[in-house]
Amino acid sequence: xxxxxxxxxxxxxxxxxxxxxxxxxxxxxxxxxxxxxxxxxxxxxxxxxxxxxxxxxxxxxxxxxxxxxxxxxxxxxxxxxxxxxxxxxxxxxxxxxxxxxxxxxxxxxxxxxxxxxxxxxxxxxxxxxxxxxxxxxxxxxxxxxxxxxxxxxxxxxxxxxxxxxxxxxxxxxxxxxxxxxxxxxxxxxxxxxxxxxxxxxxxxxxxxxxxxxxxxxxxxxxxxxxxxxxxxxxxxxxxxxxxxxxxxxxxxxxxxxxxxxxxxxxxxxxxxxxxxxxxxxxxxxxxxxxxxxxxxxxxxxxxxxxxxxxxxxxxxxxxxxxxxxxxxxxxxxxxxxxxxxxxxxxxxxxxxxxxxxxxxxxxxxxxxxxxxxxxxxxxxxxxxxxxxxxxxxxxxxxxxxxxxxxxxxxxxxxxxxxxxxxxxxxxxxxxxxxxxxxxx
Ligand SMILES: NC(=O)c1ccc[n+]([C@@H]2O[C@H](COP(=O)([O-])OP(=O)(O)OC[C@H]3O[C@@H](n4cnc5c(N)ncnc54)[C@H](O)[C@@H]3O)[C@@H](O)[C@H]2O)c1
Numbered sequence: 001x002x003x004x005x006x007x008x009x010x011x012x013x014x015x016x017x018x019x020x021x022x023x024x025x026x027x028x029x030x031x032x033x034x035x036x037x038x039x040x041x042x043x044x045x046x047x048x049x050x051x052x053x054x055x056x057x058x059x060x061x062x063x064x065x066x067x068x069x070x071x072x073x074x075x076x077x078x079x080x081x082x083x084x085x086x087x088x089x090x091x092x093x094x095x096x097x098x099x100x101x102x103x104x105x106x107x108x109x110x111x112x113x114x115x116x117x118x119x120x121x122x123x124x125x126x127x128x129x130x131x132x133x134x135x136x137x138x139x140x141x142x143x144x145x146x147x148x149x150x151x152x153x154x155x156x157x158x159x160x161x162x163x164x165x166x167x168x169x170x171x172x173x174x175x176x177x178x179x180x181x182x183x184x185x186x187x188x189x190x191x192x193x194x195x196x197x198x199x200x201x202x203x204x205x206x207x208x209x210x211x212x213x214x215x216x217x218x219x220x221x222x223x224x225x226x227x228x229x230x231x232x233x234x235x236x237x238x239x240x241x242x243x244x245x246x247x248x249x250x251x252x253x254x255x256x257x258x259x260x261x262x263x264x265x266x267x268x269x270x271x272x273x274x275x276x277x278x279x280x281x282x283x284x285x286x287x288x289x290x291x292x293x294x295x296x297x298x299x300x301x302x303x304x305x306x307x308x309x310x311x312x313x314x315x316x317x318x319x320x321x322x323x324x325x326x327x328x329x330x331x332x333x334x335x336x337x338x339x340x341x342x343x344x345x346x347x348x349x350x351x352x353x354x355x356x357x358x359x360x361x362x363x364x365x366x367x368x369x370x371x372x373x374x375x376x377x378x379x380x381x382x383x384x385x386x387x388x389x390x391x392x393x394x395x396x397x398x399x400x401x402x403x404x405x406x407x408x409x410x411x412x413x414x415x416x417x418x419x420x421x422x423x424x425x426x427x428x429x430x431x432x433x434x435x436x437x438x439x440x
Pocket of ligand 1: 047048049050051052053070071072073076095110111112113115133134135160161162213214216228229230231245
């Protein structure tokens with residue numbers, strides 16, 4: 001504890017230094033002592049050892065070594081070490097100790113959403129590059145903090161929106177950018193429904209779990225099993241339901257395709273929303289069951305008139321997960337399983353110019369999402385899922401959720417990042433954060 005406090009004091013002292021000073025004060029020493037040569041395998045620390053961390057462990061096998069892991073659940077920590085690091089990774093119950101440990105090049109943040117930015121910025125301030133799971137932020141305001149710290153520290157941050165590195169999704173985006181189908185009119189994004197739960201009982205947290213630390217910045221409440229592992233997605237306290245869970249993927253791709261140069265939508269029109277519990281002033285009135293939306297339709301309109309419909313399912317169009325692009329010249333569909341439509345079939349005879357793809361990849365090689373991250377750690381280039389564009393697109397999801405929670409449409413000044421004429425809605429751009437866990 002004393003060591004952590006001391007470290008916090010050092011960081012505080014450093015953060016008083018002008019931009020760049022922070023890097024000089026803390027990071028550069030770490031970097032010069034520890035930076036591996038590009039020929040060596042990166043040494044990775046994984047924070048949060050649940051579902052997605054397992055899939056990263058499998059993918060990292062051929063790319064990097066997992067040398068350190070951290071989790072607030074001792075059972076997850078030990079199982080992960082045994083299964084994915086042959087028991088050889090250094091184990092930490094507090095991620096700050098992992099960040100302080102020597103010999104780690106990059107950190108994978110695989111915790112629930114409410115911890116992403118806090119851990120990412122602590123890691124970057126300690127000189128680490130970060131692969132941060134999606135959705136990177138819990139609120140619009142966290143995106144501003146994340147952007148500021150990336151600038152201050154000069155660290156590489158890749159968001160875990162791996163669809164951006166998929167040739168299927170890149171083709172869908174490049175086709176929109178080619179404008180060969182004329183004006184894009186509408187894109188429909190279907191992202192599924194969250195569950196409606198029964199009421200759950202509170203209980204004592206299991207002895208292997210540090211429930212206080214798991215809750216982090218969020219209000220401290222009695223433990224309910226279903227608030228925690230995996231199911232945290234269905235509570236606005238920790239996440240945003242399907243709107244941010246899958247919206248972080250599909251809305252990201254859709255907005256990348258139709259509005260890459262616009263700061264965001266101008267109108268977020270609430271067409272329909274249902275929650276599993278009653279809401280008052282945007283806040284659920286019941287605390288013992290899931291509270292994120294089970295059904296929704298939100299129409300986002302951009303300055304050039306193109307509209308994006310975000311729905312839980314698009315039964316009228318025949319799908320419940322994926323993106324349908326509609327333009328004067330035809331329509332096409334993409335999800336993880338398929339890329340279809342006559343404009344896609346036409347690509348066999350008339351392929352898209354390669355430079356459209358090169359631009360999407362920011363001039364970098366064709367690589368998997370994790371490879372792109374490590375390549376950027378070496379080159380210091382900006383990864384394909386950079387925080388700025390991710391947050392710009394994710395903010396559309398956050399705004400849609402604010403509209404859904406308040407039960408009304410919003411006008412958004414995307415340049416000033418303000419909801420126009422609605423102070424209550426603007427209040428949802430940030431949240432009260434528990435003392436000691438503030439994201440600053
Ligand atoms: N990119 C993708 O396709 C994809 C897929 C699944 C999940 N995700 C994202 O990954 C994140 C995690 O999801 P999951 O399904 O793996 O969740 P999970 O609940 O299975 O795992 C999260 C782990 O983080 C641990 N944790 C919580 N707070 C911590 C802290 N302060 N320090 C260290 N460990 C902490 C938990 O104990 C748990 O073991 C979510 O943000 C989710 O959206 C991304």
